[in-house]
Amino acid sequence: MARTAGSHSDITGPRVRQAALRLFARQGYAAVSMRQIASEVGVQAGALYNYTPDKQSLLFDLMQAHMRDVLGAVPDPKGRSAMDQLEDFVRFHIAFHFGRPDEVFIAYMELRNLTPENFEVIEKQRKLYESHLEQILDNGVSAGAFAVQDPKIATFAVIAMLTGINTWFREGGRLSLEAVQDQYWHMVRTAVGA
C-alpha cells in the first residue's frame, strides 16, 4: 500500500467546510463562487470536488451538522420544574448560539437556497427544536406555572427574540454572555406571565 487515504484530505477537508461557512455567512450562498472558496483554502476550484460532490451539498452538510449539534445539546428537561426547564432552554439557546454565529446565520438565512428535498430534512429538524420549547410551555401552562394564551405563538416569539441576539451581540462588547442571559431570561420569564 501507498499513501494512506486522506493524508492531506483530513487537513484540507475541514478547511473547505470552514471557508464555505465563513463566506456563506458573510456574502450568502448564491453570491459565493466555488473559486472564491478554493482561493480561501489556497487551492484550485477543481480540488474542492474531492471533498464535496457539489456546491449544494456543501451548504446542506453545514446546515445539517449544525442542526445535529443543536439537537444533541438541548438540555434534558427530565426531573426539572416547568420554570427551570424554561430557564435551562433560554440560557442554553443563548450560550450555544453565541459561539456559532456563522452557523446560526446560515441556518436561517439560507433555507431558501436548499433544494426542496434538502429543505424538507432541515425544516424537520428545525421544527423538532421548536417543539422542545413548545412542549415546555405546554406543560407549564397545564401545571399552572405559565400564563400564555397560545403556546405556539409564545414559542415563536421567544425563539425570534433569542435568535435576534445574533444580529447585535459581538464578543468583547460592553456586555458579557452572562449579563445577556440574565436580561433575556428576565424578559422571557415575565413575558410568559410567571
Add this chain to the structure above:
Amino acid sequence: MARTAGSHSDITGPRVRQAALRLFARQGYAAVSMRQIASEVGVQAGALYNYTPDKQSLLFDLMQAHMRDVLGAVPDPKGRSAMDQLEDFVRFHIAFHFGRPDEVFIAYMELRNLTPENFEVIEKQRKLYESHLEQILDNGVSAGAFAVQDPKIATFAVIAMLTGINTWFREGGRLSLEAVQDQYWHMVRTAVGA
C-alpha cells in the same frame, strides 16, 4: 410633440418593481437574474434598463421606498403616556409589516447585497426606526412606567420578537391580525415589567 413621456412606462415601471420585489423575496437578490424579472413582466431583459440603471438600484430603490414608508407612518407619540406610546408602536409595527411581507423580508435579508454606500443609507434609516422604540423605552423608564435593565437590549428584543411574526403569520390562518396584536402586546407589556 409626440407620444407623451411614459405612456407605457407608468404601467411597465411598477410591474418591474413588483416583479423584482416578489422574486427577490422568494429567491434572494443574488439568485434572481434580470432575465427572470423581465420574463415575469413579459418583456425582454434589455427593456428593464428603461426603468433602472442597474440591478443594484432595483434592490436599493425597493428598500429605500419601504424604509421611507415605514418611517413616515410611525405613530406620533406626542401627548401619549409611555405605556400608550409603547402599545401604539407595537400595534403599528405588526399591522404595518403584516401587509408588506415581501418588503419586510427583503429589508432585513438583503442588507448584505447592498453596495457599501447604499448600505450606509438604509442602515441609517433602520437605526432611526429602532431609536423610535428606544426613545419610548428610555422615557418610560425615566417616568417609572417600565422596569427594564437596559433599554437598548429591550429594544432589540422587542423588534426581533415583532419582526419574527412575518416568518409564520399568513393571512387566512387561524388567527386574526387583532388577535396577534393582542397577544404580542400582552407579552411586550409584561416583558418590560409594566
Add this chain to the structure above:
DNA sequence: CTTGGTTCTGAACAAATGTTCAGTTAAATC
C-alpha cells in the same frame, strides 16, 4: 528506486450572468 495511489493543477466545457445598443414597432401629435 520503483510502484501505487491520493491530492491537486490547469485547462476546458457549456451555460448563465449583467449590460449595451442599433434597429423595429407603435402610438400620439400635427
Add this chain to the structure above:
DNA sequence: GATTTAACTGAACATTTGTTCAGAACCAAG
C-alpha cells in the same frame, strides 16, 4: 398621412458560473 419619439426587441459583449478530467506532483510502502 407624415412625423416624432418613447418603448421594446434581439442579438451581441465580456465575464463568470459550476463542474469535469487528463495528467502532473507528491508521498509512503515494498
